[in-house]
């Protein structure tokens with residue numbers, strides 16, 4: 001719903017006072033229409049004009065910031081329904097549910113699990129980002145729970161799930177400084193809810209029995225002037241929840257209706273009904289289609305490894321494949337006796353291989369030629385990782401000055417290149433490595449032993 | 457504004473491909489909407505789940521699976537019967553790993569006999585998979601197609617390098633169904649479908665494998681390729697892309713680090729079996745939401761979960 005400069009000018013104060021940095025209101029209005037400046041740069045705009053204009057110039061789906069400091073995350077702000085159309089921007093975040101109805105042991109275990117699952121994959125941190133704290137009737141225990149999570153060392157943003165206004169008010173005090181999410185506004189309590197969150201502009205979770213009710217509830221909240229919302233598509237079963245999630249996103253992005261232009265929170269834990277494998281299936285579904293926060297029952301590596309990997313894939317920018325710079329990477333402090341290992345410049349492959357070499361503790365020179373940013377077989381099939389390009393890179397990179405060792409290990413998947421490389425690189429001995437990186441550490445350790453014995 | 461469901465109607469529809477015979481025969485495809493978008497129109501036949509077995513003992517499979525199959529896996533017929541009875545998949549995928557020229561190099565004739573015995577001993581449809589060597593696969597498929605004549609099997613797969621031989625044998629000389637396998641690219645998928653049809657294989661006898669990878673391993677390309685293929689099939693009514701999709705999930709997920717790393721190597725990761733199962737489940741669900749009409753799985757737990765998932769979502 002792009003506005004024309006003239007429409008904006010009609011709503012402007014027409015004072016030509018230059019406070020906005022432009023010579024006239026007209027000039028300013030044209031710039032706003034072109035997206036070159038923001039409407040808020042004019043200090044004299046009336047409330048009403050501001051509301052109208054910021055609506056019309058706002059993106060179709062709001063982006064919200066939740067959490068504080070190192071636990072601050074952005075949600076929403078998506079502009080397309082399919083990632084190939086442009087890119088998805090703000091990855092979904094994973095939450096684990098804790099409640100006052102759980103016994104201490106359960107809570108402690110879950111907190112420990114959140115602590116344990118924290119690792120790096122292709123240069124990015126993978127961990128649970130949100131603690132979803134649910135009130136289920138025992139205020140004292142709820143307060144204890146919040147304090148416990150706060151005092152534990154887990155680094156998370158908070159989501160207080162509590163529909164009881166009085167309890168919520170009290171509990172919010174404990175985590176007020178953390179910019180928590182407050183869940184949830186329903187058709188009975190929404191006015192009080194908005195009252196509680198509006199001063200700090202906290203993200204407010206909104207829930208209803210079905211899409212139609214959710215829609216009118218959001219409209220009612222809009223009437224109160226509040227627009228920091230997260231919508232809950234979770235229904236009774238997978239089908240209903242999926243329908244809701246797709247409809248919310250589509251109504252926002254395709255129909256341009258801002259009532260649904262908000263991020264979502266999906267309670268995968270509820271729909272999975274205690275079945276962990278089902279929770280993985282459901283969470284995968286909503287990672288692809290259109291969950292912004294996905295709430296899990298618990299976390300462990302068997303959940304995290306597939307889910308965080310899938311999320312990382314879905315949220316990479318299709319226009320910017322993940323590549324690393326072609327060059328010689330020293331790993332484990334190699335010296336003039338260390339062998340050379342070659343792979344491609346696809347970031348995924350690089351990080352996997354570098355990680356496995358580190359694990360082997362064997363000092364190595366890792367040579368990465370320009371392979372178009374592709375995986376080993378893709379690059380080979382595309383003609384970007386062949387005998388001559390590898391040999392040329394070895395020659396030009398100067399690695400032969402860094403080491404006297406003339407052993408070059410190549411990926412097992414391109415074993416066919418051995419002869420070709422040896423023809424182009426006189427004096428070098430090409431060694432065929434393993435097919436999978438998994439077997440690499442053992443392979444390298446054995447290989448290193450042999451090198452050392454051969455020398456001795 | 458008032459609330460209104462956003463409904464998207466398309467002109468295109470995925471073709472229906474039947475595999476197998478008799479009561480247990482099944483149909484793939486038939487939908488005219490994006491996967492599970494029941495609010496838009498007809499979701500067609502519910503996605504089907506198959507289980508992978510081999511013509512040889514599964515030496516490289518994880519211990520719990522070797523254990524499960526220890527009494528039957530030396531004999532593909534017993535293995536197939538066991539899977540059909542105990543796991544109740546929609547279909548069985550018989551993979552001829554033993555045909556690999558770099559391995560046992562079983563002859564095509566031998567494979568044909570195994571295929572015939574297996575197909576005749578089960579009622580569910582059988583998908584015949586090769587060893588990923590296109591020359592050898594062409595030879596094997598030729599013999600197998602003749603041996604299982606009348607059983608309406610699906611052959612996985614014809615690739616650019618061998619589509620003529622595979623298409624002629626499995627899609628023309630004998631009335632089976634053929635999977636056209638391409639490498640994660642809408643144009644390549646389209647091109648192979650066209651080549652197969654020009655050869656004389658009818659469009660309603662073709663299923664696609666557009667490429668598959670485990671989640672985390674280039675899956676972003678697979679996801680977007682599927683989206684584009686489905687949007688073209690529906691939105692542009694592109695007949696050359698309206699084939700159902702079969703995703704050999706188990707071929708990919710059981711060789712990545714998450715599923716093969718031993719507990720001693722990564723103690724914090726916990727049970728290897730569980731990791732393999734969740735990798736398989738996550739990849740299978742992702743492929744289904746992307747548009748796959750059938751997935752091939754390995755672990756009984758994955759099968760159980762995926763059946764439940766599809767039952768609740770469809």
Ligand code: B12
Pocket residue numbers: 321341342343344346348349352353373374375376377378379380381382409410411412413432433434435436437438440638639640641644667668669670673674675677678708
């Ligand atoms: C995603 C993908 C693509 C993406 C690119 C992704 C990328 N950045 O590379 C796109 C869609 C662009 C693509 C394109 C093509 N692809 Co492609 N692609 C894949 C897919 C699905 C996954 C690849 C991947 O990411 N693997 C993960 C990485 C980590 O694997 P890796 O680099 O091999 O590394 C592993 C090992 O090799 C080892 N390793 C790595 N380095 C080293 C080093 C040493 C020393 C050692 C010991 C080990 C080692 O460790 C890693 C983990 O185990 C595969 C199929 C599959 N499921 O694998 C097909 C696949 C690789 N592609 C294939 C083909 C043919 C192509 C195309 C040529 C198709 C075409 N005709 O156009 C094009 C080429 C590009 C072009 N024309 O410009 C074929 C290759 C066939 C073959 N055997 O040669 C495959 C196998 C698909 C198939 N079955 O047909 N592809």
Ligand code: SF4
Pocket residue numbers: 012013014015016017018019020021022023024025026028041042043044045
């Ligand atoms: S600050 Fe506002 S009123 Fe002043 S010139 Fe700019 S647009 Fe006009």
